[in-house]
Amino acid sequence: MADSVISVRGLRKSYGELEAVAGIDLEVTAGEVFAFLGPNGAGKTTTVEILEGYIGRDGGEVAVLGIDPSSADRSWRERIGIVLQTCRLDPYLTVRESLELYAGYYRVPRSVEETLTLVGLEDKAGDRTGSLSGGQQRRLDVGIALIGDPELLFLDEPTTGFDPSARRQAWETIAGLRDLGKTIFLTTHYMDEAQRLADRVAIISRGQVVARGTPEDLGGREDRPTTISYRLNGEERSLQTTDPVEALHELTGHALAEGLELEGLEARRPDLEDVYLSLTSEEPG
Amino acid sequence: MSGLALVGHQFRYDQKVFWRNPAAVFFTVGFPVILLLIFGTVFGDQTVDVRGGVETTTYYVPAIITLSIISATMQSLAMSLVIAREDGRLKRGRGTPLPAWVFIAGRVGNSIVVALLMLALIMALGRIAYGVAIPWSRLPSILFVLVIGAAAFCCLGVALTAAIPSEDAAAPIVNALLLPLYFLSGVFIPDDQLPAGVIHFADVFPIRHFFEALFDAYLGGGSAVSWDNLAVVAIWGVAGLLAAIRWFRWTPRAR
Numbered sequence: 001m002a003d004s005v006i007s008v009r010g011l012r013k014s015y016g017e018l019e020a021v022a023g024i025d026l027e028v029t030a031g032e033v034f035a036f037l038g039p040n041g042a043g044k045t046t047t048v049e050i051l052e053g054y055i056g057r058d059g060g061e062v063a064v065l066g067i068d069p070s071s072a073d074r075s076w077r078e079r080i081g082i083v084l085q086t087c088r089l090d091p092y093l094t095v096r097e098s099l100e101l102y103a104g105y106y107r108v109p110r111s112v113e114e115t116l117t118l119v120g121l122e123d124k125a126g127d128r129t130g131s132l133s134g135g136q137q138r139r140l141d142v143g144i145a146l147i148g149d150p151e152l153l154f155l156d157e158p159t160t161g162f163d164p165s166a167r168r169q170a171w172e173t174i175a176g177l178r179d180l181g182k183t184i185f186l187t188t189h190y191m192d193e194a195q196r197l198a199d200r201v202a203i204i205s206r207g208q209v210v211a212r213g214t215p216e217d218l219g220g221r222e223d224r225p226t227t228i229s230y231r232l233n234g235e236e237r238s239l240q241t242t243d244p245v246e247a248l249h250e251l252t253g254h255a256l257a258e259g260l261e262l263e264g265l266e267a268r269r270p271d272l273e274d275v276y277l278s279l280t281s282e283e284p285g
Numbered sequence: 286m287s288g289l290a291l292v293g294h295q296f297r298y299d300q301k302v303f304w305r306n307p308a309a310v311f312f313t314v315g316f317p318v319i320l321l322l323i324f325g326t327v328f329g330d331q332t333v334d335v336r337g338g339v340e341t342t343t344y345y346v347p348a349i350i351t352l353s354i355i356s357a358t359m360q361s362l363a364m365s366l367v368i369a370r371e372d373g374r375l376k377r378g379r380g381t382p383l384p385a386w387v388f389i390a391g392r393v394g395n396s397i398v399v400a401l402l403m404l405a406l407i408m409a410l411g412r413i414a415y416g417v418a419i420p421w422s423r424l425p426s427i428l429f430v431l432v433i434g435a436a437a438f439c440c441l442g443v444a445l446t447a448a449i450p451s452e453d454a455a456a457p458i459v460n461a462l463l464l465p466l467y468f469l470s471g472v473f474i475p476d477d478q479l480p481a482g483v484i485h486f487a488d489v490f491p492i493r494h495f496f497e498a499l500f501d502a503y504l505g506g507g508s509a510v511s512w513d514n515l516a517v518v519a520i521w522g523v524a525g526l527l528a529a530i531r532w533f534r535w536t537p538r539a540r
Contacts, residue, residue, distance in 0.1 A: 052380060054536070074382045082380040086537075087373030092305040093298065104294040105383040148381070 003030040004063075005152055005183045006051060011060035013046050020046040022207035023060070028200075030151075033174075033184040035198035037191070039280050043207040044187040045085060048156050051185065052082055065152060078106055081145035085156040088137075091130030095121050095140055098129055099147055106148035118180075119143040119173055135166030139173050146177075153177065155186045159193060171196055191276050205280040224270045231263040288387060295383070295391025296398075303361075303395060313361050313399060314406070317353040321345060321407060324473075325415050334477035336504065341475065342415035346407060347503040348472045351496040353403035358396040358435050360459050362442030366392070367455040370446065375535040385535075393439045400435045401428075426502040426509040433515055434495045437522025441491070444525040447532035451539035466492045491521035 006028035013021040021043045028034045038044050049055045050062060053069035053076075062068060067076050089098055096112060103109035116122045119139040124132060129140060138158060145153055158174065159167040174197055177184060188194055194201045195215045202212040211218055228247055229238035241247040244267050255262050303309055328341040335344070369375050378388055404427070411417035420427070445462075449455050467473050469483050470493035476484070487493040498514040 054376070054379070074384065077380070077382040080380075082377070084373055084377055084380070087377050090302055090369075090374065092302045097298070097301070101294075101298045102381060104291065105381045107382075144377075 004028070005030050005065060006034075006185060007061075007063045008047075008051075009061040011047065011050065011062060012058045013043075013050060013055070014058055019207055021050070021057075024204070024207070024209055026202060026209070028183060028185060030183050031181055032199040033178060033186060033197055035194035035201045036185065036187045036204060037189065037194045037201050037276065038187075038204035039189055042204045042280070044189075044204055045156060047204070048154055048185065048187050052080070052154055053077075078108075078148055079151050081148060081150035081153045083138075083141045083145045083153070083155045083158055085160065087141060089129040089140060089144075091128060094126055094128055095132070096125040098140060099143055102144045103147045108149065109147050110149045112147070115143045115147055118146065118176065120169070133166065134162060135169045138162070138166070138170050142170075142173055142177075146182075150182065152183045152185065155184060157187055157189065159188075159190065167193075203276060203279055210279045211275070218275055224275070226267055226269050228265075228267045230265040232260065288384070291383070291387045292390045292394065295387055296394045299391050299395040300398070303399065309361060309365070313353070313357050314403065317349050317356065317403060317407060318410060320352065321349040321410060322414065324349070325411075329415065333475040335475070339504065340415075340417075342411065343417050343504070344475055346411035346415075346417045347500045348496065350404055350407045350503075351492070351499050352467060352472055353407055354400045354431060354435055354499075355438050355463065355492065355495070357399040357403055359438040359442035359445065360463060361399070362392060362396055362439055363445040363449065363459050364455045366443065366446045367449045368452050370534065371452040371537050371539055373537055376537065379535045389443065393436075396439055396442075397432070397435045400431060404428075404431060420503055420505065423502055423505055423509065427499070429510060430495075430498045430502045430515065433522075434499070434518055437491060437518045437525065438495075440522045440525035440529060442525075443533060444528035447528065447534065463492075466490055469493075470496055472496055491518045494518050 004027060006026060008024055008026040011021050011024040011026075012019070024043075024047060026034075026036075036044055036047065046055070050057050051064050051069055053064075053072045056070050062070075064072075065076065065079055069076075093101065096116065099112045099115055103112055113122075116125050119142055121136060121139055121143065124136060129137065132140065142155075142158070145155075155174065159170045162170065171193070174184070174186070184197075186194070186197060198215060200213065201215055201218055202209050203218070204210070225240040225242050226244040227238055227240050228244065228251065229236070230251075231237070239247065248267060252262070252265075254260070324345045325342045328345075331341045332338045333341055333344045366375070375388075379385070408419050412419050445459065449458050466487065469479070469487040470490070471479060471484070471487070472492070484493070494514040494517040498511040498518065501511040501514070502509065
């Protein structure tokens with residue numbers, strides 16, 4: 001594929017007896033936000049650390065920006081940005097100084113002022129990083145990962161452990177990166193995060209990809225039955241159908257003809273959460 | 286940026302971080318000053334029976350310089366690198382184009398500059414408080430000994446991080462190694478008070494030899510540079526360098 005940014009074939013990695021990554025294929029194209037979704041211990045971080053060049057692999061082929069990360073050099077590192085799952089900042093540097101320090105590592109860095117604005121920390125520029133809230137520190141992490149103006153950005157569980165408002169702030173920042181045309185590889189164990197941010201999602205469970213697609217049609221969601229629920233004379237009723245238009249037509253036609261009241265009538269397609277839970281909880285045969 | 290310009294860039298920020306860290310400044314700068322004032326005040330009017338007798342205050346100036354240099358290099362590097370490793374900052378740095386050697390060179394440069402500063406500060410304090418003459422003519426030998434020693438103790442500091450499993454373990458492990466050796470090597474307790482067996486034991490380690498080399502350079506008398514002592518220090522430094530290359534880690538261990 002011409003604009004393939006990440007290409008993975010049959011990736012394998014074991015730690016002793018445990019096969020953390022058991023044959024994964026991935027294809028990420030330029031400019032997309034790709035979410036790698038799965039429960040803790042599914043192999044997400046192992047995979048992303050192989051892609052980032054931190055650890056080696058036992059088998060398979062990997063190309064990131066056309067280069068094998070295990071033999072990556074300085075010029076490859078100029079083109080990627082990494083936000084680690086857990087990483088503190090130097091508490092004795094200010095926000096601006098932290099960005100300036102990392103900017104110095106790159107040949108053609110982004111402007112520090114622009115980056116401050118991009119991650120919404122322009123008012124905090126002179127503050128020590130130790131005084132920032134968790135959400136603000138995360139935004140600075142993103143700013144530092146962007147300071148080299150990378151083509152590809154890795155975000156490893158960017159909002160794990162955040163309160164709802166900090167998560168929302170971080171999401172807004174990440175969603176804003178799409179406008180910069182960056183390719184983003186995101187790992188998360190939050191369904192709503194993938195749904196909110198990603199163009200495409202791969203669900204990983206026990207080291208293998210169990211489903212992939214857009215958040216809308218993931219896991220054959222299009223084909224799964226819709227649930228229609230309502231109350232009739234105070235009694236909860238529900239039915240499942242693969243043809244909700246037909247079923248609703250029949251139901252409401254019947255109700256109108258008989259003068260029945262269908263309280264709380266609702267037709268609900270399975271959401272990503274239902275799909276995710278059913279896919280990641282199935283025991284392998 | 287070229288490699289050297291990049292070292293300068295890293296060094297500038299390492300300096301900022303060092304001087305803004307109250308604990309680092311206290312233990313590296315304040316603590317040796319306090320020690321010299323305490324030892325000088327308590328034992329000030331005595332003499333030490335080495336080299337046909339030197340005043341205690343004269344003895345303690347190179348002793349405290351020895352401690353200051355080890356503190357600015359080995360101790361401060363081991364502590365700050367373990368904290369940065371466990372914070373994930375070393376791992377983050379490895380994910381950037383910054384070459385590993387530039388990062389280490391910035392830190393080592395920072396340590397050596399602080400060590401030079403401590404030499405000047407303790408020499409000046411010895412002169413002002415106790416009238417210990419500053420040996421201007423032997424300054425080149427003193428600087429030579431300092432640079433060899435500082436480099437060796439930097440290597441040992443980087444190597445020591447491999448033996449420290451977590452942030453919390455850093456201070457206890459570093460102090461458990463250094464404090465007894467300061468006592469046994471004549472840094473805290475003058476030579477003539479120590480049994481020969483203790484000195485023989487301390488002679489295995491680099492602190493005693495570094496102190497002797499610095500003592501010779503400071504007080505003169507013997508050869509300007511005590512080569513055999515410096516050789517032992519250098520061998521320890523090279524061993525530290527090899528251990529650091531083999532076992533130094535960029536990723537957190539405790540989590």
